[in-house]
Amino acid sequence: MRSILQCMDCGRQYPVDQVAYTCEACGGLLDVLHDMEMLKQTVSRATFDDRLGALQPPFNSGVWRYKELVNPDIDIDQIVSKPEGNTNLYRTPRLAEWVGLETFYLKHEGENPTGSFKDRGMTGGVTQAQLLGMDRVACASTGNTSASLAAYAAYAGLEGIVFFENKEIALGKLAQAIAYGATCIQVSADFDRNLELVRTISEELGIYVLNSVNPFRLEGQKTIIIEMIQQLGWQVPDWIVVPGGNLGNSSAFGKGLHELYELGLIDRMPRLAIIQAQGANPLYRAYKTGFEQYEAIHAETIASAIKIGNPVNYRKAVRTIQWTDGVVEEVSDQEIMDAKAMVDAQGIGCEPASACSVAGARKLVDMGIIQPHETVVGILTGHVLKDPDATINYHRNSLSNIEANYPNILHQAEPSIEEISRILAGEPVPTGG
Ligand SMILES: Cc1ncc(COP(=O)(O)O)c(C=O)c1O
Numbered sequence: 001m002r003s004i005l006q007c008m009d010c011g012r013q014y015p016v017d018q019v020a021y022t023c024e025a026c027g028g029l030l031d032v033l034h035d036m037e038m039l040k041q042t043v044s045r046a047t048f049d050d051r052l053g054a055l056q057p058p059f060n061s062g063v064w065r066y067k068e069l070v071n072p073d074i075d076i077d078q079i080v081s082k083p084e085g086n087t088n089l090y091r092t093p094r095l096a097e098w099v100g101l102e103t104f105y106l107k108h109e110g111e112n113p114t115g116s117f118k119d120r121g122m123t124g125g126v127t128q129a130q131l132l133g134m135d136r137v138a139c140a141s142t143g144n145t146s147a148s149l150a151a152y153a154a155y156a157g158l159e160g161i162v163f164f165e166n167k168e169i170a171l172g173k174l175a176q177a178i179a180y181g182a183t184c185i186q187v188s189a190d191f192d193r194n195l196e197l198v199r200t201i202s203e204e205l206g207i208y209v210l211n212s213v214n215p216f217r218l219e220g221q222k223t224i225i226i227e228m229i230q231q232l233g234w235q236v237p238d239w240i241v242v243p244g245g246n247l248g249n250s251s252a253f254g255k256g257l258h259e260l261y262e263l264g265l266i267d268r269m270p271r272l273a274i275i276q277a278q279g280a281n282p283l284y285r286a287y288k289t290g291f292e293q294y295e296a297i298h299a300e301t302i303a304s305a306i307k308i309g310n311p312v313n314y315r316k317a318v319r320t321i322q323w324t325d326g327v328v329e330e331v332s333d334q335e336i337m338d339a340k341a342m343v344d345a346q347g348i349g350c351e352p353a354s355a356c357s358v359a360g361a362r363k364l365v366d367m368g369i370i371q372p373h374e375t376v377v378g379i380l381t382g383h384v385l386k387d388p389d390a391t392i393n394y395h396r397n398s399l400s401n402i403e404a405n406y407p408n409i410l411h412q413a414e415p416s417i418e419e420i421s422r423i424l425a426g427e428p429v430p431t432g433g
């Protein structure tokens, strides 16, 4: 039986071959629902374990290894995959100590083909665009979605169109979108306004929207946690900690975990902690009211990837918190950049937004919400090379209102053995060469 789209609010259903992102009747967000009874008969842990190490498509992808849970009906020749996923799960003993935990893992989604988790959603979204016969795909982006869309659209031979704010996009991301040949439009508006624009223009011009309001994106993104749990031998961690911006991952994780539990692939639900930047915290504010009140805000944070004031997946993220007995926390830009420096110094590295997972875990341990003996997995969402300005300016101590508490000083030296030896001995050397 084929999967269907279903409104999470009123339950109205739509066929998967209809271009739809939200419910025509009530405006609610749509879920891709699969035939769970059939899946119970057809998939097991062994189904997915047998595919580990596959060399050929589609099972060489860490998304399509779980094809039955992502898009069971699709013909494998139609899949657009680079391939993505298969990202490392690092055990980090020194960082664990800093966070206050005995066991802390980092799942590094920056190791995807374009350097962020977005590729897991984009393979699902671009595959769907092709199935629907769309030849143009578009998104609004804080950077990573545009890089990913540009790459996948080019790979599939589609036209990619990306909108971003005309300031504060990290250089690595902008460079990617341009290099991969997307039509790049810098708009003098923030992400939230750009998303409204892209949705309106796409509707008028018949362009397929690949922001995370697209439910096929979330089907790909839920494989982050499926793959991570498989890497742990199907043992569920006590906590998963993830940054929250437009709340696509948070939504996808809730749905994925719910499905894994229903299918008997896991025997309990982990708790999810969603971490927002203090200056971009509408979910956190709503959480503090018991989700009685929600208000969009104007967002500001150094973690430009999550500079989002009106997350489109808010309702699904609330559902995730309810399903997982989850929590929402906020962290300051100072805490984000210090946590990033610590992740980077492990030789792992991440972009600023990703460090929310580590800063947030540390704060939750400090608050007594996460216990030191609990097993915690933090999700790193983007690669260290995405935002070189943030990294270098931190270590130069030149970021406004942020102190470099863990700086790695860039030394300058004359070509002199004596001078270089003094540097290596840790002695002061006049700067400026
Ligand atoms: C590096 C990074 N982390 C986190 C996020 C936020 O993810 P989500 O919108 O799924 O909450 C983004 C989104 O752009 C991102 O690029």
Ligand SMILES: [Zn+2]
Binding pocket: 007, 008, 009, 010, 011, 012, 023, 024, 025, 026, 027, 028
């Ligand atoms: Zn509805």
